[in-house]
Amino acid sequence: MKAIVSNALPRLLAELCVLFVLYLVGGQLVAWLDWPIPAGVMGMALLLVLFAVGAVKPGTLQRGAGWLMAQMLLFFIPALMSLLDYGSLMRSEGWRILLVIALSTLVVMVVTALTVELVCRWSLRHEA
Structure with a gap:
């Protein structure tokens, strides 16, 4: 049980970092391109592209995305x-x-x- 918990936290933090970096890159792209869309939408579009080309598998970020969804309230x-x-x-x-x-x-x-x-x-x- 302890190994599961100790392994889960670093993975969760890594997934959250990846999602945050996508958000930051999306924000930078929006600023460079001067597009009137939120950085989060651009970050999700980047994530969709990464999924589509196979660079990232959807299950790879499942724990981090699930945690964020749980905090939506x-x-x-x-x-x-x-x-x-x-x-x-x-x-x-x-x-x-x-x-x-x-x-x-x-x-x-x-x-x-x-x-x-x-x-x-x-x-x-x-x-x-």
Whole structure:
């Protein structure tokens, strides 16, 4: 048990470092190219490219990505708490805000599904 724990922490830290470096490189690319997209999105695009060319296997970063996903609630609590300060806005414009959130979530899901489908078809064509 002790060996598992002692081996898990360095691996987790290494995976988190790789993800952080991708974020930093994405931020640098965004700055160099002067593109209006977040550094995290560029970092994820870089990670997708690394997955597509086979330089990184998805399972390699599974522990670090899983840990970050488990901590997502910490990132969203401050945003949700700020809604308490804008109760009147939510009462008057809440339905519009919810509509935008619902539509943008739907668009993200559709684009993600299409991207995964295209990448899967592309990888199957290049394997054959």
